[in-house]
Amino acid sequence: MKFVVDQQVEDIELPENLKLNTFLQEFHSDCHDPQCGFGFYGFAFGQSPFPVPRPIQEALVKNVNKGAYAPVQGIPELREAISKYNKFYFGIDVDPQRIYVGPGTKELIFNLLEILHGTVILPTPAWLGYLPQIRFLKKNYHMLLSGENGKISPHDLKKLALRLHDRQKILILNNPHNPTGVLYDKSDLEEITEVCREQGITVISDEIYAQTTYDFSKFVSMGKIYPEGTFVTNGLSKSHAAGGYRLGYVIFPQHALDVRRQFKKILATEYTAVSTPIQHAAVAGFEISSELNDYFEITRNIHQLIGEYTFNFLNKIDGVVATKPEATFYLLADFNSFANELEKNKINTSQKLSEALIIHPYHTAIVGGDSLVLERTDFRARIAFVDYDGEKVYYNYKNQKPKTFSEKLEFVECNAPKVVSGLKMIEKFLNDLKRNLNSDLQTLENPIKLTI
Amino acid sequence: MKFVVDQQVEDIELPENLKLNTFLQEFHSDCHDPQCGFGFYGFAFGQSPFPVPRPIQEALVKNVNKGAYAPVQGIPELREAISKYNKFYFGIDVDPQRIYVGPGTKELIFNLLEILHGTVILPTPAWLGYLPQIRFLKKNYHMLLSGENGKISPHDLKKLALRLHDRQKILILNNPHNPTGVLYDKSDLEEITEVCREQGITVISDEIYAQTTYDFSKFVSMGKIYPEGTFVTNGLSKSHAAGGYRLGYVIFPQHALDVRRQFKKILATEYTAVSTPIQHAAVAGFEISSELNDYFEITRNIHQLIGEYTFNFLNKIDGVVATKPEATFYLLADFNSFANELEKNKINTSQKLSEALIIHPYHTAIVGGDSLVLERTDFRARIAFVDYDGEKVYYNYKNQKPKTFSEKLEFVECNAPKVVSGLKMIEKFLNDLKRNLNSDLQTLENPIKLTI
Numbered sequence: 001m002k003f004v005v006d007q008q009v010e011d012i013e014l015p016e017n018l019k020l021n022t023f024l025q026e027f028h029s030d031c032h033d034p035q036c037g038f039g040f041y042g043f044a045f046g047q048s049p050f051p052v053p054r055p056i057q058e059a060l061v062k063n064v065n066k067g068a069y070a071p072v073q074g075i076p077e078l079r080e081a082i083s084k085y086n087k088f089y090f091g092i093d094v095d096p097q098r099i100y101v102g103p104g105t106k107e108l109i110f111n112l113l114e115i116l117h118g119t120v121i122l123p124t125p126a127w128l129g130y131l132p133q134i135r136f137l138k139k140n141y142h143m144l145l146s147g148e149n150g151k152i153s154p155h156d157l158k159k160l161a162l163r164l165h166d167r168q169k170i171l172i173l174n175n176p177h178n179p180t181g182v183l184y185d186k187s188d189l190e191e192i193t194e195v196c197r198e199q200g201i202t203v204i205s206d207e208i209y210a211q212t213t214y215d216f217s218k219f220v221s222m223g224k225i226y227p228e229g230t231f232v233t234n235g236l237s238k239s240h241a242a243g244g245y246r247l248g249y250v251i252f253p254q255h256a257l258d259v260r261r262q263f264k265k266i267l268a269t270e271y272t273a274v275s276t277p278i279q280h281a282a283v284a285g286f287e288i289s290s291e292l293n294d295y296f297e298i299t300r301n302i303h304q305l306i307g308e309y310t311f312n313f314l315n316k317i318d319g320v321v322a323t324k325p326e327a328t329f330y331l332l333a334d335f336n337s338f339a340n341e342l343e344k345n346k347i348n349t350s351q352k353l354s355e356a357l358i359i360h361p362y363h364t365a366i367v368g369g370d371s372l373v374l375e376r377t378d379f380r381a382r383i384a385f386v387d388y389d390g391e392k393v394y395y396n397y398k399n400q401k402p403k404t405f406s407e408k409l410e411f412v413e414c415n416a417p418k419v420v421s422g423l424k425m426i427e428k429f430l431n432d433l434k435r436n437l438n439s440d441l442q443t444l445e446n447p448i449k450l451t452i
Numbered sequence: 453m454k455f456v457v458d459q460q461v462e463d464i465e466l467p468e469n470l471k472l473n474t475f476l477q478e479f480h481s482d483c484h485d486p487q488c489g490f491g492f493y494g495f496a497f498g499q500s501p502f503p504v505p506r507p508i509q510e511a512l513v514k515n516v517n518k519g520a521y522a523p524v525q526g527i528p529e530l531r532e533a534i535s536k537y538n539k540f541y542f543g544i545d546v547d548p549q550r551i552y553v554g555p556g557t558k559e560l561i562f563n564l565l566e567i568l569h570g571t572v573i574l575p576t577p578a579w580l581g582y583l584p585q586i587r588f589l590k591k592n593y594h595m596l597l598s599g600e601n602g603k604i605s606p607h608d609l610k611k612l613a614l615r616l617h618d619r620q621k622i623l624i625l626n627n628p629h630n631p632t633g634v635l636y637d638k639s640d641l642e643e644i645t646e647v648c649r650e651q652g653i654t655v656i657s658d659e660i661y662a663q664t665t666y667d668f669s670k671f672v673s674m675g676k677i678y679p680e681g682t683f684v685t686n687g688l689s690k691s692h693a694a695g696g697y698r699l700g701y702v703i704f705p706q707h708a709l710d711v712r713r714q715f716k717k718i719l720a721t722e723y724t725a726v727s728t729p730i731q732h733a734a735v736a737g738f739e740i741s742s743e744l745n746d747y748f749e750i751t752r753n754i755h756q757l758i759g760e761y762t763f764n765f766l767n768k769i770d771g772v773v774a775t776k777p778e779a780t781f782y783l784l785a786d787f788n789s790f791a792n793e794l795e796k797n798k799i800n801t802s803q804k805l806s807e808a809l810i811i812h813p814y815h816t817a818i819v820g821g822d823s824l825v826l827e828r829t830d831f832r833a834r835i836a837f838v839d840y841d842g843e844k845v846y847y848n849y850k851n852q853k854p855k856t857f858s859e860k861l862e863f864v865e866c867n868a869p870k871v872v873s874g875l876k877m878i879e880k881f882l883n884d885l886k887r888n889l890n891s892d893l894q895t896l897e898n899p900i901k902l903t904i
């Protein structure tokens with residue numbers, strides 16, 4: 001029997017990180033080099049490596065008997081806890097009525113884009129999840145290229161908004177920013193808000209990395225600066241290392257009563273509610289406690305340590321420019337100065353650069369620029385620095401916090417050896433490229449192919 | 453700030469059961485009668501009242517530390533377990549590659565309707581969840597009225613299919629059937645399949661109530677009869693009393709490779725994957741064990757006991773005709789012979805009948821016909837017979853299984869007193885109606901209004 005699939009579904013692409021992951025799973029067993037029992041250095045997949053905080057695990061244990069459907073918006077005690085969490089950490093007063101819980105911020109952002117009429121403004125580079133959603137929903141959209149500092153300029157935003165004639169304009173702001181690790185500070189947000197107020201721009205502020213901000217005092221939520229026009233999304237995935245739990249939330253703008261009513265219909269129509277035991281577990285994740293506070297502090301300190309190491313290592317390589325992360329566990333590395341050498345090796349797209357790096361002897365997985373909504377020929381790539389044993393590193397850090405520069409260096413080298421080796425592999429690749437030694441680059445005969 | 457909501461979102465309605473539930477929550481505290489501290493007799497919400505099976509709870513306890521993202525299709529061990537479960541209970545050989553896991557069958561059906569091009573054929577009466585999805589996705593659809601036996605006729609299906617000129621036609625078959633409790637047997641399915649093969653009709657077979665079939669030997673999966681053209685959906689919600697866990701699965705038709713590839717893109721774009729701890733817990737729910745087998749048997753026996761009581765009670769009321777459930781925990785009760793009396797009391801829609809029954813002194817919640825995709829003036833209503841303490845009743849039944857007719861009667865009266873009292877309330881309402889005693893009916897001054 002033949003099945004007919006909707007054209008708009010045919011047209012979208014699998015999010016690049018999942019495509020890559022599928023490839024890596026296949027590649028793992030496929031490297032034919034006789035010396036090669038090794039998988040790869042993983043700079044591609046953006047997942048916090050730490051254990052799920054103990055209070056969340058314990059709360060889940062206590063609530064395994066909760067088989068009944070939860071209310072569409074989320075259980076009241078969870079929305080209450082999220083409200084208090086926002087007050088404590090982000091200094092925002094949010095009535096629990098303004099909070100809706102969903103199975104991850106990804107689906108909540110999808111649902112918001114489903115219900116909000118209008119043109120989307122997507123700053124680039126961007127997290128690889130937004131564009132497939134926008135395309136699938138057939139929304140009008142415009143890119144907004146970030147400047148050298150990794151941030152969009154309020155001036156450019158205004159210029160673009162003036163060109164758009166849609167009744168509603170929706171800016172997707174991702175702060176802290178994936179893939180650059182850059183943080184918009186208070187004055188950045190105030191300037192953007194000024195333009196948004198003037199031009200009537202609605203903001204979806206994806207703040208999933210908020211809690212990973214290295215100097216946490218610097219993080220400011222857009223929900224605080226522009227409360228009447230911002231949908232803030234956040235959740236357990238990054239700060240609580242519980243991406244697999246699938247729990248996120250959205251804070252609706254003040255007074256957005258009708259939108260909340262419409263949103264509830266969509267949730268009820270599409271998925272009823274988030275898993276009840278998971279919601280009860282999440283309550284513990286948003287309660288204020290010194291244990292969780294320590295967890296946030298330790299994990300963000302480790303991200304910073306390894307992030308600074310990665311940044312320093314890459315920036316020391318002649319020709320590489322990397323963004324300096326102030327949050328998250330990513331940075332964006334720019335290899336464009338190698339364009340000529342890459343071209344000589346028939347590497348003329350970022351996709352081909354990713355492929356060349358993954359094969360023997362480099363075995364290094366990165367996310368190429370075209371997945372980050374950059375030009376196909378832009379040789380920038382996201383480096384996620386999380387390929388280490390999070391549980392072990394967490395306890396090592398807790399037991400002996402490195403203080404001096406050399407202690408920090410030693411900590412990273414002992415605790416994240418694959419990150420260090422992977423960075424050396426990138427360096428070797430670039431050296432080989434310069435010396436034109438890597439004729440191996442052409443050995444990947446078949447382009448990356450997807451199987452289900 | 454004003455937000456503009458997409459018109460198609462504005463146009464859909466909240467699924468009726470959730471609307472009703474919201475109303476009941478409000479009503480609960482709103483009945484102004486001084487004698488009234490009572491809530492309501494709940495025939496409206498379709499949720500299994502039993503405890504989540506012990507093996508599932510224990511497996512969840514063991515997997516609370518699983519914070520990592522799961523693969524989009526579902527973890528391999530779960531798809532393996534579901535495959536074996538289908539072999540054991542439904543006699544179908546399903547390669548785990550054909551199985552995709554989702555956060556409830558509701559979302560999986562939504563995703564299938566998203567990717568499958570074509571016109572939907574929706575048999576009526578129908579579960580209240582399909583129509584809002586179809587409308588929201590702006591799909592073409594046609595109703596197909598079921599016959600007096602509660603089933604669609606293959607002849608009518610063929611006639612309708614011949615009128616449709618779409619390249620693809622999608623029949624949503626719900627077997628066993630919500631709201632009637634009716635079961636399509638093997639020969640019914642074979643006749644429907646013959647038409648589907650001839651007319652090239654794709655089937656989404658929602659078999660979420662399969663395991664509740666009172667005489668389980670009678671249940672046959674459409675995936676067995678029409679394997680090349682059927683998407684079978686099932687999950688934990690009804691058979692395992694774990695609707696709140698949010699875990700369902702779809703079995704793709706044989707050889708539907710391209711559709712599976714497209715489906716994976718949609719899942720990855722919309723929600724990444726189902727909660728990892730929940731997936732690990734579900735493995736235990738689909739493993740073959742005498743404990744789970746006993747659980748299925750006991751719970752389906754209790755549904756049958758209370759279902760037969762409810763059926764007998766309603767059918768004894770002069771003028772009421774109820775469907776005889778062979779599965780599920782529902783039946784459809786027909787009050788159309790009271791149309792004149794209802795009319796005299798200004799009750800001229802099924803919605804108004806639901807409202808009249810909910811107010812003092814009746815306090816009885818049913819789901820009216822318009823929520824079941826029937827005409828607004830059709831006075832049939834779904835009666836869910838699950839308003840009892842499932843944990844207590846489960847153990848009472850296990851300890852002493854009623855055998856004779858009088859033991860069964862006594863069991864229901866002792867164990868499901870609210871079901872019994874609620875049925876008596878329906879009888880009283882109808883008697884009052886006949887004797888024109890219920891001038892109270894007009895006291896619900898404000899129509900049901902939704903707040904968020």
